[in-house]
Amino acid sequence: MVSHGVAIDPELKNLVLPLTEAEQAGLERAILRDGCHDPLVVWREEGLLLDGHNRLAICERHGLPFETFEVSLPDRDAAARWIIENQFARRNLTPYQRAELALKLEPLVAKRAKENERCGGGSGPSGRQKSDNPVDTKKELAEVAGVSHDTIAKAKYVRDRADAATLDRLRRGQTTLNAEYKKLRKAETRTARLARKAAGHVPRDADCYRVVCADIADAARHVEAASVDWIITDPPYPKEYLDLYGHLAALAVHALKPGGSLVAMVGQSYLPEILQRLSGVLAYHWTLAYLTPGGQAPQLWGRRVNTFWKPLLWFTKGKYEGDWVGDVCQSRTNDNDKAHHHWGQSESGMADVLERLTLPGQVVLDPFMGAGTTGVVAVGMSR
Structure with a gap:
């Protein structure tokens, strides 16, 4: 999709964490009052918007001018990583949001780990080459997010199991990751216990x-x-x-x-x-x-x-x-x-x-x- 000469890629846009209603309203008030001071960031080689999706939507809605700034990136993976890491520097994130954002990097980090394993020096037991600098995916995600390994693991568990309302409360800081993790673990343990009990006898009637x-x-x-x-x-x-x-x-x-x-x-x-x-x-x-x-x-x-x-x-x-x-x-x-x-x-x-x-x-x-x-x-x- 092209908007006012700026192309928007849906997959790249989905890497941006959504604003809460309060954040969206505050941003709109500020732009209406002061204008759009921060330029939108565009990937020079592809002309795709990397940063400023919310500002662009507000400016278009109200017919306001905006400026763009270009950055040069080698490929799509680099563009995705730029979008994710840029949000750590610019947004006031809850601990869950930081971990959730880091988890968006997981496919990119895992991909690089496989490439290092394939292209590095030495050989493994199966004839595969091993890198001298293997990538520890969990460690890298934790370092990028500024949280512990444990927080990343819990966030992934909760992200994959919690309902949309719970995830929304976590993003708003209305509940904690530890609290929701414990609830889900308790419920899963209970379900597994009941399932084992039910599986103990399986007659037709x-x-x-x-x-x-x-x-x-x-x-x-x-x-x-x-x-x-x-x-x-x-x-x-x-x-x-x-x-x-x-x-x-x-x-x-x-x-x-x-x-x-x-x-x-x-x-x-x-x-x-x-x-x-x-x-x-x-x-x-x-x-x-x-x-x-x-x-x-x-x-x-x-x-x-x-x-x-x-x-x-x-x-x-x-x-x-x-x-x-x-x-x-x-x-x-x-x-x-x-x-x-x-x-x-x-x-x-x-x-x-x-x-x-x-x-x-x-x-x-x-x-x-x-x-x-x-x-x-x-x-x-x-x-």
């Missing part, structure tokens, strides 16, 4: 679960009418499976209790057809977003889209009377678990969905069980 192998068209014969609180499922996405949603809707009408809910994770390619099949007999309630951060984004070549989220379509049998629900769920970064089925979803993501929507003791049904993620997580969370 038990007090807390039942497994049925049947055609979706005949599923109603195996489920007692009005016995299920939630149907949470991830049906197949390809076009040839669209008719399954009619069977799913019929099962929901039969199995759900009055006020019960169906939540279906779906692809975006055939949303109109899916909505039509489900809304004919159920009441549309909401669409939640299921985020899949990191390198797990599929490329839909026919649509020319890289997708980083999936809709969770929420339908009800009657009126929903449950608790308030946040409408953004997510898996951990790069947690695209395909170990047991190539359409499988991660336990971390399904745990977030179940935690937001369901309560302990409620009955959860997944008619498209696949590798069993929903069932494992539900049992582990006392559903």
